[in-house]
Amino acid sequence: MTMCGRLLAAILLLLAPVATSAKEFPAKPVRLIVPFPPGGPNDIIARVIGQKISELVKQPIIVDNRAGQGGVLGTDAVAKASPDGYTIAIASAGALAISPSMEKVAYDTLKDLAPVTLVATVPEMLVVATDVPAKSMSELVALAKAQPGKLNFASSGPGSLPHLACELFKLTAKIDIVHVPYRGAAPAVNDLLGQQVQMTFLDLPVILPQIKAGSLRPIALGGRERAPTAPDVPTTAEVGMPDLIIENWYGMVAPAGTPLEIVAKLNKLATDAMADPAVKAKLAAQGLILAGDTPEHFRDFIAADIKRWAKVIQDAGVITAK
Numbered sequence: 001m002t003m004c005g006r007l008l009a010a011i012l013l014l015l016a017p018v019a020t021s022a023k024e025f026p027a028k029p030v031r032l033i034v035p036f037p038p039g040g041p042n043d044i045i046a047r048v049i050g051q052k053i054s055e056l057v058k059q060p061i062i063v064d065n066r067a068g069q070g071g072v073l074g075t076d077a078v079a080k081a082s083p084d085g086y087t088i089a090i091a092s093a094g095a096l097a098i099s100p101s102m103e104k105v106a107y108d109t110l111k112d113l114a115p116v117t118l119v120a121t122v123p124e125m126l127v128v129a130t131d132v133p134a135k136s137m138s139e140l141v142a143l144a145k146a147q148p149g150k151l152n153f154a155s156s157g158p159g160s161l162p163h164l165a166c167e168l169f170k171l172t173a174k175i176d177i178v179h180v181p182y183r184g185a186a187p188a189v190n191d192l193l194g195q196q197v198q199m200t201f202l203d204l205p206v207i208l209p210q211i212k213a214g215s216l217r218p219i220a221l222g223g224r225e226r227a228p229t230a231p232d233v234p235t236t237a238e239v240g241m242p243d244l245i246i247e248n249w250y251g252m253v254a255p256a257g258t259p260l261e262i263v264a265k266l267n268k269l270a271t272d273a274m275a276d277p278a279v280k281a282k283l284a285a286q287g288l289i290l291a292g293d294t295p296e297h298f299r300d301f302i303a304a305d306i307k308r309w310a311k312v313i314q315d316a317g318v319i320t321a322k
Contacts, residue, residue, distance in 0.1 A: 022261030033089035035074025052273035071095035079107040083257035097305035102159035115298040116252040123223030124246040137239035144175035154188035165201035167316035205287035222246030
């Protein structure tokens, strides 16, 4: 055999196990990490998508809730997992695009994780307490400008998407409102209902029940289009703030180094699951907008979001723990 022939044979021998494992993948249960407690949007997405993937591959998809540090701990767990496709995660914008600019994390999103697909987006809704004398964006901005430093906004924690959403709102509208951080969305909503704070941006599904009950007043939606679950609420673009697009998002990631063939298989399984009518209906009922894209596009999407929020953090002078 010639030198070229031996080289080709060696390459084929090395590639054969990867090709075979990718073809047969998954041959055992897959662990799907959720970096948040059960019951939230991230958990719901993982369980609905995971159940459908399980049906497609005839293997268990085991949901593993690893809550802590705003999604960072669970995301770090998948970054450190074996890169064989059997440990994946559905992580959120906070851990993938915001936290690395806000605090010291043990992973580099674009180096230590392999993007698989964007799964869903969730628009953030700007709402005010019912005692706030503003019923529109123009009225709210005018009120804030008339009382600089007097109005405040709640968030689910420093560096959270609701926090940075309001910082971007401040920059866009050129207003001075005060940040009041909470440990999660639930206590922030409770104090908003109790009129201890005046406004917040939160995931639409989180505050939709209070909006429908009239307990909170919607001002604008941070999505690109109006939400079917709140069709009367204008988007931020419609009220004259096209740069104030605020959407949370969730995407599937694997450890860096996962073979491309297995990443492609995971991508197909996830996008096939998202195409299922029952999956679409379940997640749409939660106010989630299904996405689905290629690993390459999702990588570019993450990189752009990292850059965007890093600029907001810098321009707003947000104090970081780095």
